[in-house]
Amino acid sequence: MSGKVGLVSLGCPKAMVDSEAILTQLASAGYASWGAVADADVMIVNTCGFIDLARDESHAAIAAALDSHDKVIVTGCLGADADALRSRYPRLLAVTGPQAAAAVVDAVRAATPGEAGVEYLMGPAGIKLTPPHYAYLKISEGCNHRCSFCIIPKMRGKLRSRPIGEVLSEAERLVDQGARELLVIAQDTSAYGVDLKYAEDRHRGRSLASNLVTLVTELGKIAEWVRLHYVYPYPNVDDLIPLMVQGLALPYLDIPLQHGSPRLLKAMRRPQSSDKTLQRIEKWRDACPEIVLRSTFIVGFPGETQADFEMLLAFLEEAQLDRVGCFTYSDVEGAAANDFAGPIEESVKLDRQETLLELQAAISARRLQRYVGTSQAVLIDHVDGDRATARTRGDAPEIDGTVTVRGARRLRPGEFIVVKIDGADEHDLFGRYVGKPLKID
Numbered sequence: 141m142s143g144k145v146g147l148v149s150l151g152c153p154k155a156m157v158d159s160e161a162i163l164t165q166l167a168s169a170g171y172a173s174w175g176a177v178a179d180a181d182v183m184i185v186n187t188c189g190f191i192d193l194a195r196d197e198s199h200a201a202i203a204a205a206l207d208s209h210d211k212v213i214v215t216g217c218l219g220a221d222a223d224a225l226r227s228r229y230p231r232l233l234a235v236t237g238p239q240a241a242a243a244v245v246d247a248v249r250a251a252t253p254g255e256a257g258v259e260y261l262m263g264p265a266g267i268k269l270t271p272p273h274y275a276y277l278k279i280s281e282g283c284n285h286r287c288s289f290c291i292i293p294k295m296r297g298k299l300r301s302r303p304i305g306e307v308l309s310e311a312e313r314l315v316d317q318g319a320r321e322l323l324v325i326a327q328d329t330s331a332y333g334v335d336l337k338y339a340e341d342r343h344r345g346r347s348l349a350s351n352l353v354t355l356v357t358e359l360g361k362i363a364e365w366v367r368l369h370y371v372y373p374y375p376n377v378d379d380l381i382p383l384m385v386q387g388l389a390l391p392y393l394d395i396p397l398q399h400g401s402p403r404l405l406k407a408m409r410r411p412q413s414s415d416k417t418l419q420r421i422e423k424w425r426d427a428c429p430e431i432v433l434r435s436t437f438i439v440g441f442p443g444e445t446q447a448d449f450e451m452l453l454a455f456l457e458e459a460q461l462d463r464v465g466c467f468t469y470s471d472v473e474g475a476a477a478n479d480f481a482g483p484i485e486e487s488v489k490l491d492r493q494e495t496l497l498e499l500q501a502a503i504s505a506r507r508l509q510r511y512v513g514t515s516q517a518v519l520i521d522h523v524d525g526d527r528a529t530a531r532t533r534g535d536a537p538e539i540d541g542t543v544t545v546r547g548a549r550r551l552r553p554g555e556f557i558v559v560k561i562d563g564a565d566e567h568d569l570f571g572r573y574v575g576k577p578l579k580i581d
C-alpha cells in the first residue's frame with residue numbers, strides 16, 4: 141500500500157510547474173494519491189512569497205495543514221527562508237526552497253518509510269495540474285535582474301536556462317499527451333539562453349542554438365498554439381514578431397511593464413524605459429496588427445507622486461494595451477524598496493488603482509469591439525449544455541477574457557472551433573458556433 145500524499149499548490153504558473161514536478165516524482169516513487177485529501181499521511185504546502193497577500197495565503201495554508209495533519213512539508217518560495225519558517229512552525233517535518241522536487245520526495249520517503257512501492261501509471265509528460273488541452277512549459281528558472289520590489293532572485297537564484305533539446309522534448313511529450321496550447325513561462329522569458337551563451341544542443345539529430353527565436357520557431361512546429369508569458373521588452377523580442385505573423389507563435393505577448401514614469405521605473409530598477417517601450421509597441425503593431433498585449437502595473441510604489449501616476453495614465457492611453465492587471469504596492473520582506481522614502485497611504489494606493497482600472501476598462505472594451513462581426517478560431521475550455529467557454533488567440537487561460545459560445549452542444553473541451561463574434565463587454569466576447577476550422581495557426 142502506498143502512502144497518501146496531499147498537496148496544496150499556491151502561487152503563479154511557475155510554482156504550479158514545480159508542483160507538477162513534485163507530483164510526478166512522487167507518483168514514480170509509488171505515492172499514488174494526491175490532492176488536498178483529508179486522510180493524507182503527509183501534507184505538502186507549495187508556497188508563494190511574491191507579495192504580502194501571497195505570503196499571508198501561504199501562512200494560512202501552512203497553519204491549516206498543521207491543524208489537520210501531523211506530517212507537513214513546506215516547499216516553494218516561502219521555504220527559501222527555512223529558519224524563519226521553522227521558528228514560526230516548530231512542528232514542520234521538512235522545509236525546502238523552490239524547485240526542490242527531489243528534496244520533497246526524500247522528505248516524504250523519510251516520513252512514510254517502507255510504504256511506497258506501487259508502480260503508478262502516468263503518461264510520459266508526468267502529472268499535470270492543468271486541463272489536458274493546455275500546459276505550462278517552463279524554459280528557465282531564476283532571474284539576473286534586481287528589481288527593488290522583488291525577492292525572487294534571492295529565492296530562486298540567478299537565471300538558469302534549460303538546454304533547448306530538453307525543452308523541445310518536454311513539449312513533444314506534452315503534445316503527445318493532448319496539449320494543444322503551450323504556455324511558455326519563466327521569471328524572465330526574454331533572457332532565455334543568456335546564461336548558456338546560447339550554446340547549441342541536440343534535438344532529433346539536429347544542432348539547435350539555445351536562444352528564444354530558435355526555441356519558439358521549433359515549438360511552433362510542435363504545438364498548435366504557443367503563447368509567450370513574462371516577456372520583457374528587450375530588443376530581441378522584435379525578432380519574435382515575424383514568428384507570430386508566420387503562425388509559429390500566437391500574436392500575444394504578456395509583458396510586465398509595472399510603470400510608465402521613467403523616474404519610478406528607475407527606482408524600481410526595471411530593465412526597460414517607457415519611451416522605448418512605446419516605440420517598440422508601435423513597431424510590433426505595424427508588423428503584426430492583430431497582436432494582443434497584456435501587462436501588469438504597480439501603483440503606490442514608495443515616492444510615487446501624483447505626476448508620476450498621471451504619467452502612468454498617459455502611458456496607458458498611448459499604449460492602448462488589450463489587457464491590464466494592476467496591483468497596489470506592498471512591502472515584501474527582504475526587498476530593497478521597503479527602505480525607500482515616501483511610502484504612499486493605503487487609501488491613495490486604492491484610489492489610484494481604481495482610477496487606472498477604470499481608464500483601462502474603457503480601453504479594453506474599445507479594443508475588444510474590433511472582434512465584433514469577425515469569425516475567430518477559439519479553443520474550448522468548458523462545455524455546459526448548449527454553451528461553451530472558449531478562448532481566442534488573444535486570451536490566456538485564467539488571466540484574460542473568455543468567449544461564451546452559443547450552439548455548442550456536442551462540442552468538447554480541447555476542440556478548436558470557429559465562432560462568429562456578435563458581442564463584447566470590457567473583458568469577454570460572445571458569439572455563435574459556426575464550424576470546425578480548416579487550419580489552426
Ligand code: SF4
Pocket residue numbers: 283284285286287290291292293327328
Ligand atoms: S525581472 Fe524583476 S520582478 Fe521579474 S523576477 Fe526578476 S527581479 Fe523579480
